[in-house]
Amino acid sequence: MSADETTRSILIVDDEASMIEFLQLLLQDEGFLVTAASSMTEARAQLKDNTFDLVLCDIMMPDGNGLDLLKEIKAADGRASVIMMTAYTSTKSAIEAMRLGAYQYVSKPFDVEELKVVVQKALEKTELVDENVYLRRELEQKYGFSNIIGRSRRMQEIFELIQRVAVTNSTVLLEGESGTGKELIARAIHYASPRSNRRFLSVNCGAMPETLLESELFGHERGAFTGAVRDKKGLFREASGGTLLLDEIGEMDPSMQVKLLRALQEKKVRRIGGHKEEPVDVRIIAATNQNLQEQIQLGTFREDLYYRINVIPIRLPALRERLEDIPILVDHFIKKYSNEMGIEPKRVSVDVMRQLEAYPWPGNVRELENVIERALALCSSDVLTTDDVPTQVLYGKSDRVTSIDLPAEGLDLEEYLESIRRQLMREALDRSRGVQTQAAELLGISFRSFRYYAKKLGLTGDSQSESEVGEDLEVRAAQS
Ligand SMILES: Nc1ncnc2c1ncn2[C@@H]1O[C@H](COP(=O)(O)OP(=O)(O)OP(=O)(O)O)[C@@H](O)[C@H]1O
Ligand SMILES: [Mg+2]
Structure with missing residues (x-):
């Protein structure tokens, strides 16, 4: 045992002067800051004014029972470790002391070396408590609700919703454009949940080829494939008891979607190269900046997986x-x-x-x-x-939104709208390298409408006659 940079402070509570003297010498020698109290009253006064890392407390005190002091310390903040001492070995009080949260129970006379070890261990415990409290506070501060800013009605509704879902185990689907705070919200949900003392892990499903993602999520056994030099646990197991954020889920490879769906349904995963499925307990949050419904239509996202993850959808509004x-x-x-x-x-x-x-x-x-x-x-x-x-x-006018000011002299609305139509259609044609069906899709209109306007606005040398198109109901609807 040796003194370290930060001097730890110990309070000795004992009514026997020789015992105080003995412990004081022993512990000061070890580099600790030692304070003594010879009565419960004195001990209470010390505890009120100072912080101790460890309290060594006799049970039989002239003005009360040391176990009451233990109770008070634990009730106050419980930070300090407490070692109870007694001259009489009584199993009953030993059990009671442990039940009340004492770190250890020692009987007098003690073995000096043994006592040193117990004191050291008890101090390590206090340090761990400090560290945990500090880390927890830091994380909570960083990822707590208080860091999500928003007073708009939409954001207030989201706050309310995430507080309600945090305590459940339900899968959450966060949808929103890039930078709207999906990850921030995912973390806040985790840190407000009963899973907060376990891990929050996140994986970008779009950034990896399928096999890599599979081993990232489910793990692999050594030798399962070239390059698998050691066993890998996989994120599902590493996040056990905690939360796993499947980010950019819309970009996940279709064959990987099947495997994920299976894992979510069965709540079991199988490592690559492994033979048995192992149960996992992970809360899933999925996030995407794509429109999954649209992707289902396009056939790039599985509908069954969508229903599996879309238990609680939260759409984050654009700024x-x-x-x-x-x-x-x-x-x-x-x-x-x-x-x-x-x-x-x-x-x-x-x-x-x-x-x-x-x-x-x-x-x-x-x-x-x-x-x-x-x-x-x-x-x-x-x-x-x-x-x-x-x-x-x-x-800046972003390419998503154009802000239009009405000029002082006014404008011709029809002509203005035509010019916007022409501009967007030309851009859509450029982007789809002249393929009209694709250009029409980009603009959310039918091919026939597209062809009709393309001709009208002189965008292509389409051979179809206007009368032919004019007969199309859809086009007439678009014209009116
Ligand atoms: N409501 C908010 N209050 C405070 N900070 C926010 C809020 N929303 C987002 N941020 C901040 O904006 C940045 C982007 O947020 P985040 O990474 O959560 O977005 P995202 O939706 O996951 O984006 P992407 O789709 O690009 O991954 C972060 O630094 C985050 O702290
Ligand atoms: Mg993100």
């Missing part, structure tokens, strides 16, 4: 669908990054805020976060101005 959240998100990121950079939080000019609220944010909250971080790093005054914001945010 442009909840503009009222922008000011508090800006505020949140300013605090976060000023703190990280060790600078005073800055204000945002009215002008910048107006621009931030007008920009369509194709990259959603992630993009906003990056813009604020960058602005803080660049800004030398205490107010963020338009100089600190990238030009695409100031003047």
Whole structure:
């Protein structure tokens, strides 16, 4: 046993002066900070004013029973380890002491070496408690609900929903564009769930070829394939008792989808090269920025898997669908990054805020976060101005949303709409390399409608006569 960098403090509670003296010498010698109390009253006063890592407490005290002190310590915060001591070996009080949360029970006279070991072990236990509390707090702070910002009605509804689903074991499907906070929400669900003291693991299903993903998820046995030099546990088993986030599930290979479906249905997995299936207890959260319904239509996502994972669907709104959240998100990121950079939080000019609220944010909250971080790093005054914001945010029109201002002199709406139609159809044709069926699909219109307008707007040299198309009901509907 040796003294280390941080001096640990020990309280000795005993009414016998010679015992206090003996323990004090022994433990001070080991480098501990030792305090003594010769009565329960004195001990209580010490505990009230100081923090101890360990309490060595006699059971028979003149002014009470040491077990009561043990109870009080455990009820207060339970951080310190407690070793109970007694001159009489009584199984009953030993059992009672352990039941009340004592670390150990020792009888006098003690073997000095043995006592040293017990003290050391008890202190290690306290350290572990400290570490766990610290880690837990850090994680909870980082991933707790308080870190998900949003006062819009949509976000409030989501908060309410995730708090309700967190306590269940149900599979959650998070849908939302890139950067809308899917992973953030997945973690918050995990840390608010009874599984929070087990692991949260996440895997990007789109980033790996099928065989690699299979071994990543289900594990493999040594020698199962070339390169499998040792056994691999697989994420399902590693996350046992915890939560597994299957990210970008929409990009999962169809044959892997079959295997995943089977694992989810049976709640069992089989390693590659393994012969038996093993039961697993994992809560699944799936996330995607694709439209799975559409993928089912296209035949790239299995409908049965969709129904298996779509138990509790949560759709995260794009940032442009909840503009009222922008000011508090800006505020949140300013605090976060000023703190990280060790600078005073800055204000945002009215002008910048107006621009931030007008920009369509194709990259959603992630993009906003990056813009604020960058602005803080660049800004030398205490107010963020338009100089600190990238030009695409100031003047940018994303390719998803176009903001249209009505010119002062007015415009010809029909003509304007035709020009937009022409522009989008030309782009769709370019993108599908002239294949009209594909271009039509990109625009969500029928092939016939596409062909009709293409001709009308002079986009192709289509040979079909207008009268022929004109007879088509669908086209007439589109025209009206
Ligand atoms: N409501 C929110 N409040 C605070 N921060 C948020 C919020 N939503 C997202 N963020 C932050 O934005 C960034 C992107 O979030 P996250 O990684 O969860 O998005 P995602 O939906 O998983 O994106 P992708 O589809 O690209 O993986 C993270 O830094 C996250 O902390
Ligand atoms: Mg993500």
